Amino acid sequence: MTQPAQQPPRNPRIAIIGAGMSGLCMAFVLRRAGITDITIYEKADSVGGTWRDNTYPGLSCDVPSRFYQFTFAPKPDWSHVFSPGAEIRDYFTSVARDHDLEKHIRFGTEVVHAEFGQGHWRLRTSHGDTQEVDFLISATGILHHPRYPTIQGLDDFGGAVFHSARWDHSVPLRGKRVAVVGTGSTGVQIVCGLAGTAGRVELFQRSAQWVLPVPNPSYTRFGKTLHRRFPKLGARIYESYRAGFQFLAGALIKPGKRRRLIGALCRANLRTVRDPKLREALTPDYQPMCRRLIFSGRFYRAMQRPDVGLVTENIDHVTSNGIVTTDGRLHEVDVIALATGFDAHAFLRPMNLVGENGRTIDEAWSDGPRAHLTVALPDFPNFFMLMGPHSPVGNYSLTAIAETQADHILGWVDRWRRGEFATVAPTRQATDAFNTEMRSAMPGTVWTTGCTSWYLGKDGVPELWPWTPGAHRTRLSTDTSGYDLRVTADRP
Numbered sequence: 001m002t003q004p005a006q007q008p009p010r011n012p013r014i015a016i017i018g019a020g021m022s023g024l025c026m027a028f029v030l031r032r033a034g035i036t037d038i039t040i041y042e043k044a045d046s047v048g049g050t051w052r053d054n055t056y057p058g059l060s061c062d063v064p065s066r067f068y069q070f071t072f073a074p075k076p077d078w079s080h081v082f083s084p085g086a087e088i089r090d091y092f093t094s095v096a097r098d099h100d101l102e103k104h105i106r107f108g109t110e111v112v113h114a115e116f117g118q119g120h121w122r123l124r125t126s127h128g129d130t131q132e133v134d135f136l137i138s139a140t141g142i143l144h145h146p147r148y149p150t151i152q153g154l155d156d157f158g159g160a161v162f163h164s165a166r167w168d169h170s171v172p173l174r175g176k177r178v179a180v181v182g183t184g185s186t187g188v189q190i191v192c193g194l195a196g197t198a199g200r201v202e203l204f205q206r207s208a209q210w211v212l213p214v215p216n217p218s219y220t221r222f223g224k225t226l227h228r229r230f231p232k233l234g235a236r237i238y239e240s241y242r243a244g245f246q247f248l249a250g251a252l253i254k255p256g257k258r259r260r261l262i263g264a265l266c267r268a269n270l271r272t273v274r275d276p277k278l279r280e281a282l283t284p285d286y287q288p289m290c291r292r293l294i295f296s297g298r299f300y301r302a303m304q305r306p307d308v309g310l311v312t313e314n315i316d317h318v319t320s321n322g323i324v325t326t327d328g329r330l331h332e333v334d335v336i337a338l339a340t341g342f343d344a345h346a347f348l349r350p351m352n353l354v355g356e357n358g359r360t361i362d363e364a365w366s367d368g369p370r371a372h373l374t375v376a377l378p379d380f381p382n383f384f385m386l387m388g389p390h391s392p393v394g395n396y397s398l399t400a401i402a403e404t405q406a407d408h409i410l411g412w413v414d415r416w417r418r419g420e421f422a423t424v425a426p427t428r429q430a431t432d433a434f435n436t437e438m439r440s441a442m443p444g445t446v447w448t449t450g451c452t453s454w455y456l457g458k459d460g461v462p463e464l465w466p467w468t469p470g471a472h473r474t475r476l477s478t479d480t481s482g483y484d485l486r487v488t489a490d491r492p
């Protein structure tokens with residue numbers, strides 16, 4: 001009997017929004033699986049997202065570079081254990097070039113609207129043109145929209161003012177008095193980067209941060225040669241970092257020895273601040289790790305320099321020549337750098353996304369961003385996200401998270417190629433159940449121990465993954481339940 005001729009797998013049309021780390025990862029994973037009809041929309045003129053936009057002095061990764069890289073594109077010659085931002089941007093540029101991803105990217109093209117109907121997504125770009133695709137994948141980032149503080153008089157300041165993610169390199173800083181507003185990882189890195197170069201650095205602190213003292217040595221020529229010669233060494237090191245960060249994650253998600261150990265290391269680090277008054281001012285009033293833990297072997301040394309000052313009074317207003325704090329004191333400065341963070345809850349917005357039955361993303365997220373398994377949304381068929389709500393972002397390498405999510409998404413695309421369904425979306429029940437499961441796991445985590453942070457949603461519950469990153473990997477590679485697959489007799 002003759003077998004029916006096997007149909008070749010369908011080649012889906014896929015749009016990825018964003019050519020940052022996640023978008024490139026997704027495109028690579030799709031290409032590796034033989035999918036070719038991919039368009040990556042990128043509103044800027046180059047790849048790299050975060051690492052393109054952030055160029056401030058002192059910027060470096062706070063995850064070791066040998067772990068903050070793709071497993072499919074190991075780089076043997078990272079300069080430092082925690083490499084500088086420009087090197088990371090160059091890495092992503094070379095990933096795009098070496099893996100032939102650039103040809104898929106439409107630079108300078110923002111997706112402003114996407115609507116689902118009749119089994120397809122129809123996108124509209126900032127140029128007004130449209131495209132129809134079978135799958136829409138958002139890789140628009142979490143820390144992407146700079147958050148500007150509302151400070152009276154800021155617009156009247158006579159010197160330069162800019163956000164850390166929009167650093168103005170035309171402004172000379174040598175010998176200048178620079179105010180750094182904000183004490184997250186970015187504020188800490190800027191202080192370390194400017195201390196000794198600027199004339200004076202004044203750090204305006206609303207709340208102190210815990211700092212884990214992690215040195216950042218450079219790699220020797222010998223070390224780089226070893227990595228080039230023995231690629232398996234890099235893979236081993238990646239795995240050992242993965243295990244180390246899994247250990248750290250254990251401290252984040254449940255109380256116990258690990259949490260106490262990391263807390264003790266942070267406290268010991270704080271004791272290296274000799275002046276008791278300064279030490280007290282730098283002492284946080286919440287548990288270590290409740291906010292994103294800062295890794296720096298240089299911060300407290302920088303803060304003890306005579307040309308670096310700490311201001312703990314709140315900012316009242318800005319005048320033409322400086323910042324006035326609530327105690328009435330004028331701090332005269334030439335430049336104000338706003339290290340005030342990002343709107344971490346915007347996700348893919350302001351893009352307007354319309355799913356089934358006209359349901360908009362703003363309606364779906366009226367109570368805050370929600371997702372099924374961190375990647376999908378009910379009523380939004382054949383739509384997936386990288387770094388979507390609840391992704392495990394607390395002190396972990398997001399390249400590893402992106403690979404896990406991209407593999408999960410590919411699993412669905414592959415099933416579509418085999419003709420198993422026309423559209424797929426998680427059910428509302430499954431998404432609600434998943435969110436309930438997450439919320440009930442939250443109480444033991446360190447993020448709920450009493451601090452404000454960008455991790456918290458508007459209901460005060462962290463929008464994070466409350467289990468280990470390993471659990472995220474396992475769950476996304478095995479759990480395909482909770483999805484509603486719609487099959488049509490004819491191929492769409």
Ligand SMILES: Cc1cc2nc3c(=O)[nH]c(=O)nc-3n(C[C@H](O)[C@H](O)[C@H](O)COP(=O)(O)OP(=O)(O)OC[C@H]3O[C@@H](n4cnc5c(N)ncnc54)[C@H](O)[C@@H]3O)c2cc1C
Nearest residue numbers: 018020021022042043049050061062063110111140141398
């Ligand atoms: C200062 C800083 C330091 C960080 N350090 C670390 C670290 O040490 N370790 C770590 O794991 N993570 C770190 N992060 C988090 C970092 O954002 C992620 O690791 C990673 O770069 C996110 O990549 P992404 O592609 O998901 O998003 P992004 O890098 O934000 O890229 C999103 C891209 O999408 C584009 N885009 C957005 N909307 C649209 C649209 N509608 N149409 C077209 N294009 C669009 C943007 O232009 C951008 O290029 C840091 C973040 C910041 C801000």
